[in-house]
Amino acid sequence: MAMPVSGIPTETSRATPIQVPAGRAFARVARAVRSNRKATTGTVLLVIFILIAVFPWVIARDSPTQDAYAPTLGLSSAHLLGTNHYGQDLFAQLVWGTRNVLIIAFVVGLATTGIAVLIGVAAAYLGGIWDNSLNVLTDVLLVIPLFPLLIIIAAYAHGGTTLVLIAAITLTSWSYTARQLRSQALTLRNRDFLEAARVRGERKLYIIVVEVIPTMTSLIVASFLTNALYAVLFASSLQFIGLGDPNTVSWGTTLYWAENNAALQTGEPLWAIAPGACIAVLGAAFALLNYAFDEIGNPALRPVRKPARRKA
Amino acid sequence: MTDTPVLEVSGLCVDYVLDRGDVRAVDDVSFTLNRGEFLGVVGESGCGKSTLLFAVAQLLSPPARVAEGSVKFQGTEMVGLTDEQLSAIRWRDMSVVMQSAMNALNPVKSIGAQFKDAMKAHGKPTREEIAGRSAEVLRMVGIDPVHLGSYPHQLSGGMRQRAMIAMAMLFTPDLVIMDEPTSALDVVAQRSLMVQIKELQVNYGFAVIFVTHDMSLISHFSDRLMVMYAGQVDELGATRAVFDRPLHPYTQGLLEAFPSIRGPKVPLKGIPGNPPDLARLPAGCRFHPRCPHAVDTCSQVAPELAAIDDALVRCLRRQDGSLPVEAGHAGHEGSLSR
Amino acid sequence: MTSTSTSTSSELLRAEHLTRHFKIGGALSRRTLHAVDDVNFSIGEREIVALAGESGSGKSTIARMLARIYAPTSGEVYFEGKPVSRIRSRRDRLRYSGLVPMVFQDPFGSMNPVLRVQHGVLRSLKLHRPSLSAAERATEAARVFEEVGLGTDMLERFPYELSGGQRQRVGFAQALAMRPKLILADEPVSMLDVSIRIGLLNLMAQLRDTMGVSILYITHDIASARYVADRLIVMYAGQIAESGPIEEVLTNPRHPYTQLLLSAVPDPRAPLSAAGESDRGEPPKVIDPSPGCRFRYRCPLAIDTCAQVTPVLAELSALAGGSGGVVPPGQHRHDAACHVAQAAGAESVQAFS
Helix, strand or coil, X not given: CCCCCCCCCCECCCCCCCCCXXXXXXXXXXXXXXXXXXXXXXXXXXXXXXXXXXXXXXXXXXXXXXCCCCCCCCCCCCCCCCECCCCCEHHHHHHHHHHHHHHHHHHHHHHHHHHHHHHHHHHHHXXXXXXXXXXXXXXXXXXXXXXXXXXXXXXXXXXXXXXXXXXXXXXXXXHHHHXXXXXXXXXXXXXXXXXXXXXXCCCHHHHHHHHHHHHHHHHHHHXXXXXXXXXXXXXXXXHHCCCCCCCCCCHHHHHHHHHHCCCCCCCCHHHHHHHHHHHHHHHHHHHHHHHHHHHHHCHHHCCCCCCCCCCC | CCCCCCEEEEEEEEEEXXXXXXXXXXXXXXXXXXXXXXXXXXXCCCCCHHHHHHHHCCCCCCCEEEEEEEEEECCEECCCCCHHHHHHHECCCEEEECCCHHHXXXXXXXXXXXXXXXXXXXXXXXXXXXXXXXXXXXXXCCCCHHHHHCCHHHCCHHXXXXXXXXXXXXXXXXXXEEECCCCCCCHHHHHHHHHHHHHHHHHHCXXXXXXXXXXXXXXXXXXXXXXXECCEEEEEEEHHHHHHCCCCHHHHHHHHCCCCCCCCCCCCCCCCXXXXXXXXXXXXXXXXXXXXXXXXHHHCCCCCCEEECCEEECCHHHHXXXXXXXXXXXXXXXXXXX | CCCCCCCCCCEEEEEEEEEEEEEECCCCCCEEEEEEEEEEEEEECCCEEEEECCCXXXXXXXXXXXXXXXXXXXXXXXXXXXXXXXXXXXXHHHXXXXXXXXXXXXXXXXXXXXXXXXXXXXXXXXXXXXXXXXXXXXXXXXXXXXXXCECHHHCCCCHHHCCHHHXXXXXXXXXXXXXXXXXXXXXXXXXXXXXXXXXXXHHHHXXXXXXXXXXXXXXXXXXXXXXXXXXXXXXXXXXXXXXXXXXXXXXXXCCXXXXXXXXXXXXXXXXCCCCCCCCCCCCCCCECCCCCCCCHHHCXXXXXXXXXXCCXXXXXXXXXXXXXCCCCCCXXXXXXXXXXXXXXXXXXXXXXX
16 A cells, blocks of 8 residues: 555545445345345245246146146146146146246347337437437337237237247337336436546447446336236237137136136136236236335335324 | 524434434534524534424424424424424424525426415415515515516526525514525625625524535624534534634634635645444544544543533533643634624 | 746647537527637646636536537647647547546546446546556556555445545546546536545645646636646636736736635635625626627726727736736736726726725
8 A cells, every 4th residue: 555645645445335235236136125025025926937937847747738637627636726628737737838928028028128228228328310210210119009019910920929929019019118218318318427438438339338228227127027017918918819829838828718618607717717817916026026126226215114203 | 672592402313214223313402593693504514404404494304303302493392393383483483595496496486476375375465465575575685576477497596596585584584594595606696695694684683594514604694603513513602713713623624624715825634534424423522533633532432512611512622621722713803794 | 735836848738719609599599608709728737727717607618628528619729739629530539538538526426326436447547558458457546546545445346335525536546547648627626525625636736746747627616726726717708807827816816807706705714805795696698799898797897998899818017026017938927808907007906896
């Protein structure tokens, strides 16, 4: 340590971190998740679903597609949710269907957010004609009603595979997030640290990727969660109306078959209710995580412990 | 002429209720303010001066709350009053001027409309009364009443601050609380506004609590000066006395940190280190890690506020006499008033 | 804390007729904001020049033109004799930004909150001293931190863990890493606590004295300017009102605006001056200004010429010391842009006394 020149006190870091505990980013996030009830619930639920999707054979011994059993059996220990009209084990269908749903959710979430980040942040930072043209593109897609567009695309692709579903949903969803991200990037554009980077001589792409995007992580994570949630809902809806591949094992397709066989009217209500419940719970998991990240990122949103106020 | 002091604060403590435990932002502050007195509250960021102000004005919002102590305004205890009870006092007897007019004034309403709102909140004035009083207060602060129709963004920074002060004067209160109203202004506008404030104060006889970080500025206007550090009062005395013979080492350090325009050029040191984190205060005296005169006891015993001559100071070594008081700065002849 | 040498060895930067206008209003409006108009000054080696003025005076715009954030509307900046507007290639641009870096005002906004504190320094080194290896860069970063008085344990920290004063020191460290000749410091201490400012000001003086770096110190606080600077340039409404050696300008201010400014600065050790008390400090309008002195509306000494002819910054006949109008070589002259002051020559006329 060099001798300090007289007159200039050497300052060592005596500052303590404020609210976020010191440590690597992962440890920080882990601690934040544990301390926030919404985050814990959401994470637990999501992890359960992920485990089910990755190891479905551990939970459901039966094949989902084999119609080997007697139809319309009630609940029993052999068939936790009974069997459907075709003699397929409903529980196994839902368990194996988790995979399809989660794949759609994560891929769409990542793809949508990825495209939105590229377009939204680039538009904000590059400005000028780039901003104008990208804005036109975004706005056009934003204005077109989403669900009808989805139906048209899916129908045009002749009710395609999961890939078609993913592509269609991604294509129609990125514009909303792009708008949001562009707005936030715009507020950052004139911050001093970006000007400092420019003055230092950094290239534009470097600034966008290294300096701008990392400061937007909370919005990007929130967008990912929102997009994943909507992917689940949209995909299930499309599958329900028959635009998915009816032979894929998924919650939406299970609903499709349930509807086709008028399950609610013919005394097999679980066939329709169970997949619906799964969709709802997974959606809730994403939504809870979304709220939780909001609160973690912005302490002003946290629930306030109200101390007792003296009334005169 | 009543003898009741306008404001009596005793043992006031304000806590911020946080997840990791409560943090005490204002620790055991007591002072009295008499009619027509101008009290300057000086300190750097984090010393608690703004929190103190908000506590006195009963404007604290969660997670901040008054943990202990009392604030008596003209004999009435204010802590614990409901909003309805407070609204009777607010603006009529006690008003507040904020740091930034752009934060305090409604940007979508004209100045006149905001004055009208304030007046209607405290009675049923007629249209003539509103117009008359609004024009009168604007003239008091040197603004042409034609600006009643202007919006805040149409006025310059200095004029906006004056408009805020005019609004605070609507009911000629007994106490006006000011939170750094000049810090956003340039030096000429600042001087002009301060002179205006002082003039109003002398003419209308209200008491003022003026929070600022700029000791040089307040030195010419306040009757008494209160120096805060890390949530506590470190020194309280007559302004001139504090400047001529600062008792607390922090006050001394602060005064020496202002380079002067006139007089000989001397190398200055400032105060090394940083103010403490209120959640992790040093043992003993809160200032001792940065104090050039600290001794061992300073890190063990937390000093209380005690009287020395006519001032109050929170320093062990001053109180036990081991740090003799000398004249810190050459006093100047004559008084502050011109 | 002025430089011990009285002669400036050579001129580092020269601004000639520097002008910057901004179009304001919508696309159809033809109103122009004259942020900077016809400004001429120079900065030598090893000196701190204070550029003082109130908000709207144009001082920050000048800094940004020198940093090449804005291009001048007209006029030219010469650095080491070569015009800055001719800098085109990426290599030249990098070289210039390394020699003339900027330190920003806001300690809380000038560092990226999600990156470690050493990031800026390491990037500066990577871009401007590419011959260094990664290990050498790390050593250099540590060395530069120590030079500004920060412990090397701070390198790995995040900005929120540092105080305002420490962050500003990091700003200087980033500038120093590039081995600059001239640092543009845009109000580096205005947002810091008073007791912390002196440390930074001392650092600036040290940089000039031991490292020979020149600094353009932009401020609205004349007292701090006096503490560190060798020369003072006072700006008003986008033009230079007065410039000269700082002690000379402060003891013998010739432009009425400078006199007003000085009278308004509070000094606890002296009673408040009544001079110019009635002046409200209303900012001047520099939108499509008419010719003539922009200060004339507030000036008690304004004469007819002031409303017709814009005063030019010119040398006053003699310094207060009475050197008979001959400026010794190496000394800087005392200039003022005021018809009355120029007419009065050696005499100093008090507008605000």
